[in-house]
Amino acid sequence: MLVFALRRLLQAIPILLGVSLVVFGLVHLAPGNPIDMLMPPEASPEIVAQMKAAYGFDKPLYVQYLLWLMRALHGDFGLSVFNATPVWGQLVTALENTFILAILGAALGFALGIVTGLIAALYHGRWPDKLASAIATAGVSLPHYWCAIVLVLACAVLHDWLPAQGMGDDSLPIWQRLDFLVLPVVTLSLIPMGVIGRLVRATVLDILGQDFVGALSAKGLTRWPVLRHIIKNAAPPVLALMGLQFGYLLGGSILVETVFNWPGSGNLLNLAIFRRDIPVLQATILVLATFFVLLNLLVDIAQAAIDPRIRR
Amino acid sequence: MPDIGLAATTTDTPVLQVDDLTVRFKRRNTDVAAVNGASFALRRGETLTILGESGSGKSVSLKALMGLLPGYAQVHGKIWLDGREILGLPAAELAKLRGGAISMIFQEPMAALDPVYTIGEQIAETIVQHEGVDRRTAMQRALGLLERVKIPSPERRLKNYPHEMSGGMRQRAMIALALACSPSVLLADEPTTALDVTVQIQVLLLLRQLQQELGMAIVFVTHDVGVAAEISDRIAVMYAGRFVESGTTREIMRHPQHPYTQGLLASTVHGAMRGSKLETIPGTPPNLASLPPGCAFAPRCRYTRDACRTGDVPVITSPTGAMVRCVRATETVPA
Numbered sequence: 240m241l242v243f244a245l246r247r248l249l250q251a252i253p254i255l256l257g258v259s260l261v262v263f264g265l266v267h268l269a270p271g272n273p274i275d276m277l278m279p280p281e282a283s284p285e286i287v288a289q290m291k292a293a294y295g296f297d298k299p300l301y302v303q304y305l306l307w308l309m310r311a312l313h314g315d316f317g318l319s320v321f322n323a324t325p326v327w328g329q330l331v332t333a334l335e336n337t338f339i340l341a342i343l344g345a346a347l348g349f350a351l352g353i354v355t356g357l358i359a360a361l362y363h364g365r366w367p368d369k370l371a372s373a374i375a376t377a378g379v380s381l382p383h384y385w386c387a388i389v390l391v392l393a394c395a396v397l398h399d400w401l402p403a404q405g406m407g408d409d410s411l412p413i414w415q416r417l418d419f420l421v422l423p424v425v426t427l428s429l430i431p432m433g434v435i436g437r438l439v440r441a442t443v444l445d446i447l448g449q450d451f452v453g454a455l456s457a458k459g460l461t462r463w464p465v466l467r468h469i470i471k472n473a474a475p476p477v478l479a480l481m482g483l484q485f486g487y488l489l490g491g492s493i494l495v496e497t498v499f500n501w502p503g504s505g506n507l508l509n510l511a512i513f514r515r516d517i518p519v520l521q522a523t524i525l526v527l528a529t530f531f532v533l534l535n536l537l538v539d540i541a542q543a544a545i546d547p548r549i550r551r
Numbered sequence: 552m553p554d555i556g557l558a559a560t561t562t563d564t565p566v567l568q569v570d571d572l573t574v575r576f577k578r579r580n581t582d583v584a585a586v587n588g589a590s591f592a593l594r595r596g597e598t599l600t601i602l603g604e605s606g607s608g609k610s611v612s613l614k615a616l617m618g619l620l621p622g623y624a625q626v627h628g629k630i631w632l633d634g635r636e637i638l639g640l641p642a643a644e645l646a647k648l649r650g651g652a653i654s655m656i657f658q659e660p661m662a663a664l665d666p667v668y669t670i671g672e673q674i675a676e677t678i679v680q681h682e683g684v685d686r687r688t689a690m691q692r693a694l695g696l697l698e699r700v701k702i703p704s705p706e707r708r709l710k711n712y713p714h715e716m717s718g719g720m721r722q723r724a725m726i727a728l729a730l731a732c733s734p735s736v737l738l739a740d741e742p743t744t745a746l747d748v749t750v751q752i753q754v755l756l757l758l759r760q761l762q763q764e765l766g767m768a769i770v771f772v773t774h775d776v777g778v779a780a781e782i783s784d785r786i787a788v789m790y791a792g793r794f795v796e797s798g799t800t801r802e803i804m805r806h807p808q809h810p811y812t813q814g815l816l817a818s819t820v821h822g823a824m825r826g827s828k829l830e831t832i833p834g835t836p837p838n839l840a841s842l843p844p845g846c847a848f849a850p851r852c853r854y855t856r857d858a859c860r861t862g863d864v865p866v867i868t869s870p871t872g873a874m875v876r877c878v879r880a881t882e883t884v885p886a
């Protein structure tokens with residue numbers, strides 16, 4: 240098991256290096272030299288050369304990459320091209336904000352998904368199944384932004400139940416502004432709920448059809464111990480999907496963060512694209528991709544801990 | 552008992568008695584009559600083999616005894632376990648009996664074991680459920696059981712997952728699991744069919760030996776005449792959900808009365824060894840969704856006459872307790 244975990248960890252390193260190469264390559268994806276695009280057309284060649292040297296663009300590409308990577312490893316992604324503040328600081332704030340939404344949205348969505356999926360499978364073909372499946376289908380197929388707007392209309396415009404914009408007065412600690420979280424968290428939980436609910440239903444139905452479940456009753460196990468066996472068997476594929484879904488949430492939803500004016504990583508990414516702020520873009524993508532890879536690593540290890548057949 | 556035949560011949564009460572068991576699977580557009588009146592009684596230490604082709608209702612009969620059939624199955628008749636009626640008991644009461652007084656081993660041990668729990672955990676869990684002992688004690692008991700079914704290096708095997716064991720070893724573990732709470736009746740549904748011939752014999756011998764040590768009664772299900780001859784005290788031949796003939800192993804093997812039993816014996820190497828040549832029974836088993844009136848075997852029988860296709864088939868019981876359900880038997884069996 241430990242060997243398995245270490246091997247997976249080692250396998251993650253080349254993946255992360257690959258990601259960093261792609262992210263670094265982003266700078267050179269746009270036509271022309273990044274500096275040329277930043278400088279006003281009338282800038283003198285001397286100033287352009289000076290700028291190039293300052294940003295290290297005069298060195299060979301692989302040296303640029305290594306320097307960039309070394310600095311990135313220390314959390315130094317340089318300054319934002321747009322407002323000349325350190326990229327790292329902006330990124331940390333945005334990630335924190337998104338993280339709060341992602342954790343709560345995932346927790347709510349996964350909990351609802353697991354419960355509805357289990358109910359649907361255990362009442363297969365009867366009305367609780369139909370109801371739960373309808374909820375799950377609605378969760379995955381209703382557009383995010385539409386739900387967000389409906390929620391805002393219902394809870395903030397027509398009634399004055401909940402705030403719909405931003406994060407509130409940030410001099411207050413977050414637990415005194417929880418009302419700002421409700422609408423975005425509910426919106427974000429819809430897709431994970433639907434996706435997980437459907438997978439749980441399918442997986443549990445598949446397990447219920449296997450002979451060992453009958454054999455568990457033949458041993459004299461009662462309902463709850465049998466359910467424990469079913470849950471442990473269903474866990475590996477469900478965990479894998481949960482990892483993916485949480486990864487998506489961490490990336491921040493541009494649409495949801497825009498509707499709710501939430502200063503998270505989706506918002507930051509959106510702004511960076513519009514402002515052609517390449518250092519911010521690079522840092523955001525690299526950090527998010529790293530999260531994603533590590534998350535999958537954790538899921539792999541958890542799966543192997545549950546199902547011995549996966550350890551190889 | 553309306554369906555006479557396998558009544559226990561001695562005075563001591565049977566551990567398992569089944570009276571006119573019927574099972575029907577009735578759903579929106581199907582109506583399958585899987586078991587149509589099976590009766591038998593079984594004493595301590597006795598082995599009854601239910602012998603029959605695929606689809607004859609053997610597994611369904613065993614599941615009915617365990618109360619494991621799906622909700623839409625209609626089960627009728629009477630089942631007594633240790634003198635207590637168990638058909639229709641509430642689920643909680645049934646759960647106490649399953650794995651306790653009555654337990655079951657399955658054809659495919661790989662499919663019957665949970666792949667994500669170790670063998671030790673799965674055995675211990677049963678003991679904890681039934682006897683309320685703590686996990687440590689239960690694990691110790693599990694170890695003892697693995698020793699009992701002669702699994703080599705049992706300490707290590709206790710921590711194995713099912714996929715880490717060979718087929719024969721898994722079936723031994725399954726037997727250990729079934730014996731965990733000293734059942735008085737063990738139901739064995741083709742426990743050796745999925746195994747190699749050599750392993751098959753080892754497992755059969757093990758079952759016999761354990762039965763002698765523990766004195767439980769075994770209902771053994773198989774379609775293999777050789778295996779039936781090896782393990783049983785008595786044999787009941789099942790066709791289309793009915794016993795067509797029953798008697799001691801010797802009676803059935805030496806003097807089969809029913810044309811179906813005769814056909815079964817002639818169609819196996821074991822039966823054909825006695826000089827006659829290997830034959831197969833022509834035709835296929837009947838569709839259980841639309842059983843013909845009269846004898847279900849009539850369409851395949853070489854002795855069919857008009858009486859076979861109408862009305863109830865007579866049941867003839869000999870003084871020794873042997874039973875045959877055949878029109879011809881009125882002439883061939885001395886009453």
Ligand SMILES: Nc1ncnc2c1ncn2[C@@H]1O[C@H](COP(=O)(O)OP(=O)(O)OP(=O)(O)O)[C@@H](O)[C@H]1O
Pocket residue numbers: 576583585603604605606607608609610611612621774839
């Ligand atoms: N849950 C069910 N619903 C409907 N029909 C069923 C169900 N289970 C079994 N049957 C039917 O009952 C009949 C008897 O099946 P059973 O499994 O008892 O056969 P078997 O004698 O054990 O055969 P095999 O040797 O292949 O295991 C079959 O025709 C089968 O299709």
Ligand SMILES: [Mg+2]
Pocket residue numbers: 609610611740
């Ligand atoms: Mg069967």
